[in-house]
Structures are given as structure tokens and as C-alpha cells.
Amino acid sequence: MKSKTIAPLAIALALSAGLPNASWADTLKIADVIELSGAGATVGANWRDALKLAFEEINAAGGILGQQVEVTDYDTQTDPTTSRAMVQKAIDDGAYVIMGPIYSGSVKVNMMVAQQNGIPQLTGAEAPFITDMGNPYIFRTSFGAQQSMPKLVKYLAEDLKVKSVAVAWVNDDFGKGGRDSFVGELERRNIAVNADVSSEVGQADFAADVIKLKSSNADAVFAYLHEEESARFLKEMRKQGVTQPIFGETTLMNQKVVDLAGDAVNGVRGHVGLSANAPIPGIQEFAKKFEAKYNYKPDHNAIKAYMGAYVVKYVMTKNGTADPQAFADTLHGLTITPADEPGILMETSWDDKGEVNRDSFLVEVKDGQQTVVSTLPKL
Amino acid sequence: MPDLPFLGTFSMNTFFQLFVSGLATGSIYALAAIGFTLLWQASQTINFAQGEFIMLPAFFVLAGTQFLGLSFPVAMAIALVLSVLLLGLGFKRVIIDPLLPHGVLPIVIATIALGILAKESVKQFYTAEAQPFPALFSDRTLNILGAAISVQDIAVLLIALGAVALLQLFLNGTKIGRCMQATAQNPQVAEILGVPVRRMILFTFLINAALAFLASVLISPIYLAKFSNGETLGLIAFIAAIVGGFNQIRGALAGGLLIGVVDNLAAAYISASYRSAVPLILLIIIILVRPQGLLGKAEGRTV
Known part of the structure; x- marks a missing residue:
């Protein structure tokens, strides 16, 4: 008698426990938790637009596992606390995968939420600590600074014989992480740090910073700032007539910085993990599609998001299920080549911490165009 | 070790460059601060949307060039007219006139709301991105006393100071200017003497809008045009006005220049991380030591 009443209840419980992951709904929910306002609006817009483009393509080609993908945007307002709430909201709404955000300070606090819920998160963040926190659900879509800085410092030391550097960095998790990797590399190679100037997120006035860098008489200036601040910084460098060569990592040569800073960005050199001008057919084709649709040139964040969308498609298709745990298990140690999935654009590997490894590029901005000087192989 | 004060390597050259670029930024703060004192003097209005008044004209110009395809000078001219009409005439008629009889506080709240509205509207209907x-000027540098000084800084400084000088000349040297001063000092007596008080107050609002336009086109090439630009600008201009003396144009000018220079020197010689605290510290010191401001008059106005 008793067992008869309990049996249907047990079945119902078992069913409801599997509810969030069951694929009976006709759409597959992906959450885009991203900077759509605040200081990060520029990078967030690139990410969102590319993600939209990729999933429209995927949906037009039949979706994933026969289901249409539904992408919902959640605005973090470039605020860590808000981003945490948005990740929670996205998971409550039934997302299988979280895409974003880009700001390392936000990812630092919201990745725990995704981890606790066992939901994979593909982030655009580049601060080294992201993949060092033992979170089995976090995956990068581009290099951490600890991988890109050695490549850049090697170039400064060996090709340009630089003996001293003045460093400008933004005082947040992204900037501190990058600055520490960069300065650590300099010390390893006995290159002097003549000035070490920090600035705030959203800082408008760079006059004092630039005068400090200029009067340090270093062989080269290295700047590690977000896009808008990079543009203001470069304009001020130009205004103050700084003659030292300027180097950066990814953001400084970003298309958005080129658009905002105009002439002031010409001559800036540096290392980029991804570039819309890379001599890679897939990336160039993506850049064309993106520009045709949105009327502006995509930056590296757009490429990250586009690739990320196809990572989702590839992994879920490979698994034959949208299950989040299977997703995380499969992506660790996986290498995806453009032959497997054209949307991945470049051969990319993930290690067991979610760190990315792929070719990267040395670029110089000439006449407002990011020009690839050379391609650096996978580490 | 970030932000070590490099007093050890202090050079007169560096100091001079910091000083001049501080003056340039300070002169833009001064334009906004003068707007505060003008409105206060004329109608006891504290305009907490002053920062947004400086943010908006740049977007009027950009809207003209991007959406209407106008040339830059034409867009500038239209933006100036639009600023004076909307931020001067419109602001007075729609917000200040109905609220003025109810005292200062409703105006403070209304202008805070106006500031938020302006900011969010630009973000919503134009863009959240910079x-x-x-x-307006070339980005060359001039060699002055061995220091490379930016032409743009000097031009900004000269234009801002020129505008202030013109304003002083207008207020002291013309009949309308003297009527405006009379209105500011004692509207009742001015009215008895036949001064068209209401029109004089309106002129003050128009001048404030024009100064905001000027500040906007001077600062936006350096800071980039962004919806949130007004937040810090408005606050710093307000502090500059208090530090200099809320009831004196020359006080607001001195306050603006002082904060520009002190901010720059503090960022370079003390700590970039605490630079935004420096104007506030200055404000506290002034309020404790000299509440009427550096150049302000102690009794202010009697009502």
C-alpha cells in the first residue's frame, strides 16, 4: 500500500530534479552576462554583437542538437556585485552556459556562482588569477596575461634591445594582474622599471600620468589600460609630445582605441591574442560579416565571443547533450581545429584549468590599421 | 612599488609641465564654477545638473555631424544655439521659474533629477560608449623654458581665460552688465530703479549655458564625449566654486584653476590613487578655515 503511493512521488521527484537540464523545451538557453553600460560598455557591445551574430548563424543552420538557441543579455553595468546577481539570475532562468563577462574583477566574484551551480562559464577575462582558482567550470576565450606578457617582453628584450621601461596600468584586477606579470618578466630579464604609474578605471585626465612617464626617460613606455582610458592616455601622450615608443598588450591596439584616439594611436606596437586583421582566412571572413552587419570593425572581444559561441555548439554536439557537467568535462584538455568546426576560426586548445592556448600576433598600428608584423606560435 | 613619490628626481621642467596642464584643465573647471556662481547670484539657484550641462553640448555637436551630416563648424554653431535655448531659456522657464517661489531645496532636488535625466537620456538614445x-587645435608641443608644453593646453587656457575676461568686461563695462549686477545685489531695489529684473535673470541663464557649451567643446576632445562625463565635472566645479567663494566670479575662477593645478601635482607627487580625494580635502580645509571661500565675501547677500 505504502510503496504504491511513494512510487509516483519518487518518479515525479526524479523528473523535477532533472528539470533544469532536461531538454524538453524547444529552445536552448544561453546567458550573455556582459558589460553593456558603465566603463566596459565598449568591449561589452563588441562581445554581445558577435555573440548574436554567431548564434543567428547557428540557429539558421538548424541550432544545436536540433534546438534553437535563445540568447539572453544580462547587463553587469561593469559592476562586480551586479554581475554576480546577473549570473545568479541567468542560472535561475535556466541557462546551460554563461558567456562572459570580460572584466576580470567581475569574473572573480561571479565565477563562484556558476561554479556552485555547476554551470560552465566562457569568459573574456584576461587576468592571470582567473584560471588559478581551481574552478572546474571556468574557461577562457583568450589568453591570460601570464601567457601573453612573456611573448611581449621577449620581443622588447631580444628584438628591440630595450633596457628600461615606464609602465602605466589601470588599478583594477585586470590591470594589476597584467602589470605584475609584465614587471615580473622585466625583472627576470634585468630590464629596469623607470616609472610605475597606476590610474583609475574611468579616469578622464591623464596629464599628470603622462608627464611622469615622459620625465622617467625610459627606452619604452608600456600601457595596460582599458579601451577608453587607453584612448585618452594615447591622446595625452600625443598632446604632450612624448617621443618614446609605446607598447601594449591587446587592448592598447584595439579597434575601439583606434576609433577613439585617431592619429594618436599610430605607431603603437604590441602583442595581441586575437586580431581582426590577422592573416587567418576564418577571422577575415568573420570580420567582413561583422562589419557588414554592424557597421563597425570588430575587436578581439568580438572574436572571442564568436569563437565562444561555436565552442558551445561544438562541445554540445560532440556530447550529444546540453548537460553542463558533460560540457565542462569535455572542454578540459580539448583541442578544436577549424577543420572540426569552422566557427572556431583558429586551432585552439584548453588545458585542465580552462586556460587557452593558440597562436598569437605581434602588431603595429599604421594609418589607423592594426597591421600584423609576425605570428607567434603556441607556447 | 607603484606610485612612489619621485621627489628625489624632482625637476623644474616636470613641475612646469604639470603646472601648465593643471591650469588648462582648471580653466575648464573654472568655466563651470563661474556658471554656478552666476546662477546663484542671479536667482539663488544651485544647479546640480551643471556637469550634465557640460556633457550635453558635445553630443549636440556629434548629433549634428553624425545624423544630420553637417560640417563641424555648422554643427558647432547649431549646438551653441541649441545649448543656449535648451540649457538656458528652457531650463529657466520649465524648471526654475515654477520652483523658485518654493525656495532652494526643491530646485536642488529638481536639478539633481534633471542631471540624471540628461545622463540617462544620452545613454539610452545616443550611446553608452565614449x-x-x-x-579644435593641433596636437603639437611648444618648447618653453626647456619644457615641452602642449599647444592644446595653452589654447584651452587662453580661450577659457579670454571668455572670463570678456564676461567681466561685459558685467562691469556695459549697461546691461551693470543692471545684471544690480539685480544680483538687490533685485527689489533694482526693480524700483527700473531694471528689468526678470530679463536680467534670463540673461544670466543664457550666459551660463554658453559657458557650459564652451567648456564642453574644450574638454571633450581630451576626455572623449561620454554620458557620464558630467558626474566628476559637476562635482569638481561645485567644489571649485565653494573653495574660491560662491558669490564671486573671480573666486570661482581662482577655485577652478587651483583645483586643476593641485589635482595634477597631487597625482604626480603624492599618489594617483588618492587624487580624487584631493579636491574634497581642499574643500574641507576651506570650509573649516575660510567658510566664505578664498575670495568670497563673508556676509554674502542679504535677502
Whole structure:
């Protein structure tokens, strides 16, 4: 008698426990938790637009596992606390995968939420600590600074014989992480740090910073700032007539910085993990599609998001299920080549911490165009 | 070790460059601060949307060039007219006139609301991203006493100071200017003497809007045009006005220049991380030591 009443209840419980992951709904929910306002609006817009483009393509080609993908945007307002709430909201709404955000300070606090819920998160963040926190659900879509800085410092030391550097960095998790990797590399190679100037997120006035860098008489200036601040910084460098060569990592040569800073960005050199001008057919084709649709040139964040969308498609298709745990298990140690999935654009590997490894590029901005000087192989 | 004070390597050259670029930024703060004192003097209005009044004209210009395809000078001219009409006439008629009889506090709240509305409207209907704004001057540098001084800084400084000088000349040297001063000092007596008080107050609002336009086109090439630009500008201009003396134009000018220079020197010689605290510290010191401001008059106005 008793067992008869309990049996249907047990079945119902078992069913409801599997509810969030069951694929009976006709759409597959992906959450885009991203900077759509605040200081990060520029990078967030690139990410969102590319993600939209990729999933429209995927949906037009039949979706994933026969289901249409539904992408919902959640605005973090470039605020860590808000981003945490948005990740929670996205998971409550039934997302299988979280895409974003880009700001390392936000990812630092919201990745725990995704981890606790066992939901994979593909982030655009580049601060080294992201993949060092033992979170089995976090995956990068581009290099951490600890991988890109050695490549850049090697170039400064060996090709340009630089003996001293003045460093400008933004005082947040992204900037501190990058600055520490960069300065650590300099010390390893006995290159002097003549000035070490920090600035705030959203800082408008760079006059004092630039005068400090200029009067340090270093062989080269290295700047590690977000896009808008990079543009203001470069304009001020130009205004103050700084003659030292300027180097950066990814953001400084970003298309958005080129658009905002105009002439002031010409001559800036540096290392980029991804570039819309890379001599890679897939990336160039993506850049064309993106520009045709949105009327502006995509930056590296757009490429990250586009690739990320196809990572989702590839992994879920490979698994034959949208299950989040299977997703995380499969992506660790996986290498995806453009032959497997054209949307991945470049051969990319993930290690067991979610760190990315792929070719990267040395670029110089000439006449407002990011020009690839050379391609650096996978580490 | 970030932000070590490099007093050890202090050079007169560096100091001079910091000083001049501080004066340039300070002169833009001064334009906004003067707007505060003008409105206060004329109608006891504290305009907490002053920062947004400086943010908006740049977007009027950009809207003209991007959406209407106007040339830059034409867009500038239209933006000036639009600023004076909307931020001067419109602001007075729609917000200040109905609220003035109810005292200062409702105006403070209303202008805070107006500031938020302006900011969010630009964010919603234009863009949340920073926009490049064409520079008015070349980005060359001049060699003065061995220091490379930016032409743009000098031009900004000269234009801002020129505008203030013109304003002083207008207020002291013309009949309308003297009527405006009479209105500011004692509207009742001025009215008895036949001064068209209401029109004089309106002129003050128009001048404030024009100064905001000027500040906007001077600052936006450097800071980029962004919806949130007004937040810090408005606050710093307000502090500059208090530090200099809320009831004196020359006080607001001195306050603006002082904060520009002190901010720059503090960022370079003390700590960039605490630079935004420096104007506030200055404000506290002034309030404790000299509440009427550096150049302000102690009794202010009697009502």
C-alpha cells in the first residue's frame, strides 16, 4: 500500500530534479552576462554583437542538437556585485552556459556562482588569477596575461634591445594582474622599471600620468589600460609630445582605441591574442560579416565571443547533450581545429584549468590599421 | 612599488609641465564654477545638473555631424544655439521659474533629477560608449623654458581665460552688465530703479549655458564625449566654486584653476590613487578655515 503511493512521488521527484537540464523545451538557453553600460560598455557591445551574430548563424543552420538557441543579455553595468546577481539570475532562468563577462574583477566574484551551480562559464577575462582558482567550470576565450606578457617582453628584450621601461596600468584586477606579470618578466630579464604609474578605471585626465612617464626617460613606455582610458592616455601622450615608443598588450591596439584616439594611436606596437586583421582566412571572413552587419570593425572581444559561441555548439554536439557537467568535462584538455568546426576560426586548445592556448600576433598600428608584423606560435 | 613619490628626481621642467596642464584643465573647471556662481547670484539657484550641462553640448555637436551630416563648424554653431535655448531659456522657464517661489531645496532636488535625466537620456538614445570628439587645435608641443608644453593646453587656457575676461568686461563695462549686477545685489531695489529684473535673470541663464557649451567643446576632445562625463565635472566645479567663494566670479575662477593645478601635482607627487580625494580635502580645509571661500565675501547677500 505504502510503496504504491511513494512510487509516483519518487518518479515525479526524479523528473523535477532533472528539470533544469532536461531538454524538453524547444529552445536552448544561453546567458550573455556582459558589460553593456558603465566603463566596459565598449568591449561589452563588441562581445554581445558577435555573440548574436554567431548564434543567428547557428540557429539558421538548424541550432544545436536540433534546438534553437535563445540568447539572453544580462547587463553587469561593469559592476562586480551586479554581475554576480546577473549570473545568479541567468542560472535561475535556466541557462546551460554563461558567456562572459570580460572584466576580470567581475569574473572573480561571479565565477563562484556558476561554479556552485555547476554551470560552465566562457569568459573574456584576461587576468592571470582567473584560471588559478581551481574552478572546474571556468574557461577562457583568450589568453591570460601570464601567457601573453612573456611573448611581449621577449620581443622588447631580444628584438628591440630595450633596457628600461615606464609602465602605466589601470588599478583594477585586470590591470594589476597584467602589470605584475609584465614587471615580473622585466625583472627576470634585468630590464629596469623607470616609472610605475597606476590610474583609475574611468579616469578622464591623464596629464599628470603622462608627464611622469615622459620625465622617467625610459627606452619604452608600456600601457595596460582599458579601451577608453587607453584612448585618452594615447591622446595625452600625443598632446604632450612624448617621443618614446609605446607598447601594449591587446587592448592598447584595439579597434575601439583606434576609433577613439585617431592619429594618436599610430605607431603603437604590441602583442595581441586575437586580431581582426590577422592573416587567418576564418577571422577575415568573420570580420567582413561583422562589419557588414554592424557597421563597425570588430575587436578581439568580438572574436572571442564568436569563437565562444561555436565552442558551445561544438562541445554540445560532440556530447550529444546540453548537460553542463558533460560540457565542462569535455572542454578540459580539448583541442578544436577549424577543420572540426569552422566557427572556431583558429586551432585552439584548453588545458585542465580552462586556460587557452593558440597562436598569437605581434602588431603595429599604421594609418589607423592594426597591421600584423609576425605570428607567434603556441607556447 | 607603484606610485612612489619621485621627489628625489624632482625637476623644474616636470613641475612646469604639470603646472601648465593643471591650469588648462582648471580653466575648464573654472568655466563651470563661474556658471554656478552666476546662477546663484542671479536667482539663488544651485544647479546640480551643471556637469550634465557640460556633457550635453558635445553630443549636440556629434548629433549634428553624425545624423544630420553637417560640417563641424555648422554643427558647432547649431549646438551653441541649441545649448543656449535648451540649457538656458528652457531650463529657466520649465524648471526654475515654477520652483523658485518654493525656495532652494526643491530646485536642488529638481536639478539633481534633471542631471540624471540628461545622463540617462544620452545613454539610452545616443550611446553608452565614449565617442571621439574632434580636437579644435593641433596636437603639437611648444618648447618653453626647456619644457615641452602642449599647444592644446595653452589654447584651452587662453580661450577659457579670454571668455572670463570678456564676461567681466561685459558685467562691469556695459549697461546691461551693470543692471545684471544690480539685480544680483538687490533685485527689489533694482526693480524700483527700473531694471528689468526678470530679463536680467534670463540673461544670466543664457550666459551660463554658453559657458557650459564652451567648456564642453574644450574638454571633450581630451576626455572623449561620454554620458557620464558630467558626474566628476559637476562635482569638481561645485567644489571649485565653494573653495574660491560662491558669490564671486573671480573666486570661482581662482577655485577652478587651483583645483586643476593641485589635482595634477597631487597625482604626480603624492599618489594617483588618492587624487580624487584631493579636491574634497581642499574643500574641507576651506570650509573649516575660510567658510566664505578664498575670495568670497563673508556676509554674502542679504535677502
